[in-house]
Each structure stands twice: as structure tokens, then as C-alpha cells.
Amino acid sequence: MSKIRVATCSLAGCFGCHMSFLDLDERIADLVELIEFDRSPLTDIKIVDAAGVDIGLIEGGVCNAENVHTLREFRSRCRILVAVGACALTGGVPALRNRIPLQECFAEAYLQGAGIEAPQVPNDPELPLLLDRVYPLHEVVRIDHVLPGCPPPADAFWELLTALLAGREPDLDYALRRFD
Amino acid sequence: MNGNDFTFVLDGENIRFEPGQTIMEAASQAGAYIPHLCYHPEYRPRGSCKLCTVKINGHFGTACTLPVQPGMQVENDTDELNLMRRRVVQMLFIEGNHYCPFCEKSGNCQLQALAYHVGMQDSHFPHFFSLRQIDASHPEMLLDRDRCIQCELCVRASRETDKKSIFGLAGRSTSTNLVINSESGLLGDTDFSIHDFAAHICPTGALIPKREGYPIPIGERLYDHQDISAVGHLHPNAAQRGESK
């Protein structure tokens, strides 16, 4: 039987959800018997294979134009897309800037902040443009499953993946449905 | 059934009640849990959060405001009602700004606990990211309007118990806002005290003592292991301190 293909990706997040996933520890050995990683910071593959994958896990919210592009491409190549963690589900800590106008954010970071030399707002065409706000994933693409938490516990990843591999609905019990 | 038969049916069970009780009062006296946020046994019900919505003889109504009648058929813990309640809780989340991962109330918060109770995992709706004023002017208490669900419990407690009338709600619909009864509109310019009853009644982290931070470790907080239906009748004072009474 060919292995289930899984991709993972982080947008405006801190990689804490990926770290929690790695907290599966030795169970990862059981998992790699069943799954194969495609795009992921774990494999360093940068783009999901054009043939697509079975399951995609995304942490982080959407804060810039590149995030939008990555998320849409990821969505189009993942049969099942899972939004992972508080930032993906609510915007999370990065969304704290949503109450501050973008110009003021730039001014504080690049013009007036403490210790700034040669103040200027970076303007290189290579830099992705910031969005007006940080958005949760479900405001940009369709999401199939979610793992709440900051980060979601390793056992929540385990339940999600083993359920999807077995073809049943994931069922997170009380201890696995944390918002913090 | 005759005029002296003071029983009604809640989720298929016969429950005794005392004349004049609301559905909520009769249910909690009998040990049955009906989800609620704006209801508090010591105050007149306000009926605003709608979490206690039940089906009475086939019609929707709020359990905290409606008096029981003999023979009433009340549905409470059904998939239909719990899905509706989940949507209500999701609306409360997206209307405010709830960052549970770093909120001091997390783990002891009744809104969050209700979200767990009704199986909420995501916010479903687009977020408002509304702009609400934080009031840090008071030396002892912080008012973080981002977390306010406008349940009016502080309003009622300040008016009825503390006899101070410090809080009020102003505006309509999505621009409803918790306002402070002082010339500057700031909490620091009132005679509000951390010893007021109103200082310990907020079901969320909106009205919260300063300089406490995160006094209870994760894993030992009120709702870390127990559903609010098991500890939901606690006095919010006890919930606030993470005590099991």
C-alpha cells in the first residue's frame, strides 16, 4: 500500500505547533510507517508536489501577500486541509496588531522605535506586502478540520492523524480541546 | 395532572418545582445543568446571552426568564440546541477579541468553559477585530473591553449589591459598549473597589484584578479537567479564584 502523503507549513506563526507535533516523540516512528512527508519544514521541501497530497497541516495566520499565495496553493494541493493552532484559527498573537493602523506599525518598527539607525521603511520588491490585518485561515480558504490550542497537544495531532488514516472523524476529547 | 402537581418534564425526566420559579431555577435546584452566562442566582435575570435557550412545548425560549408551568415539556440537552449554543458562543468570541493563549482568565473563564462544553473548536464566523477601549486607570482593577460579553453582571452587582451604579451598557447592536459612570468615563475616577461584589462577578477576563497575572498553574485551573456542567453552579467568586468552593 502506498503511504499517505502529508505536507505541513507555517504562515504567521512561531513554529510552536510544529514543535508540539514533534512531541509525538517515538510515535513518529510508528507514523512514518504509514505516512510520507512532502512539503514541510521537516523535509525542507518548499512547494507541495504538483500531484497533491492527502493531508495538509497549516499553522499560523495570514499576515501578508505571500501568506495568501502560499495558503491558496497549499489548499489547492491538499485533499484534506487542517488549520492547526490558535494563530491559524483566530489570528492569535500576531493579530494583536489589528488594532493598530499599518502606518503606525511601520513607524514604530522602522522609523521611531528605540535604537533605530538610518530610519526607513523597507521597500524591496522581494518583500511581501503586509495585509491591513492578520486573518484566520478560514477567512481565506475552506478548512476541513481544526486543532485548537497554543499549541495543540501532541496527543491531538495523534488523534487527528490516526483518525484520518483510519477514515473516521477525528474526535478530540475534553483534554485535547484547549484554547491555550 | 391537577393544580397541585408542581412538576414539569426536562429532557424526559419529571422535575419538581416551586411555584414562581423560572425553568433555570427549578433545573439547577434539581441538579440539572442548563448552559448560561448572563444568569446569576442573586440577580434578576436579564435574558441577553441566549445560551440558556431551551425548547418549551416545541418553542424556543430562555430558561433564565421563563416561569415554569406544571406539565411543561422542556428540551435542554439536545443536539439541535447544543449546535445553536455553539453558534452563539462563536458569535460572542468573534464580536470581541479573545486571545485565550495569554488571557489571565484562561482556564477559569466561563465563556471559554462554555465553548468547551458546546464543542466549539473554531470561530466559524469571520472575526470583527473590533476596536474597544482598554481602561487601565483604576489602581486595582483592569477593564479589558475586548473580553466583555455585555452580560451586565457587573452592572447589576454594582447597582444592587454595592449600591454604587458604576457600570452601564450604552449603544445598540454591535456598538453596544460597557460604559463607566464618571465624568471622564474612566474606572479610576469612580469609587470602585476591589472589595466590591462587582469586582468578582465577571464571567470572563474583562473585569480582572491587576498584578495577579497567572496565579494558578495550567492543569490546576477550574476548568482544566472538569466540564462547566460539573462545576457550573459555583459562585463566580469561587470560579474567579479557581477554587472548588
Ligand code: SF4
Ligand atoms: S475572557 Fe475567556 S474567552 Fe476571552 S480571552 Fe480570556 S479566557 Fe479566552
Ligand code: SF4
Ligand atoms: S465586564 Fe464582565 S461582568 Fe461586566 S458586562 Fe462585561 S463581561 Fe459582563
Ligand code: FES
Ligand atoms: S442565561 Fe439566560 S439568556 Fe443568558
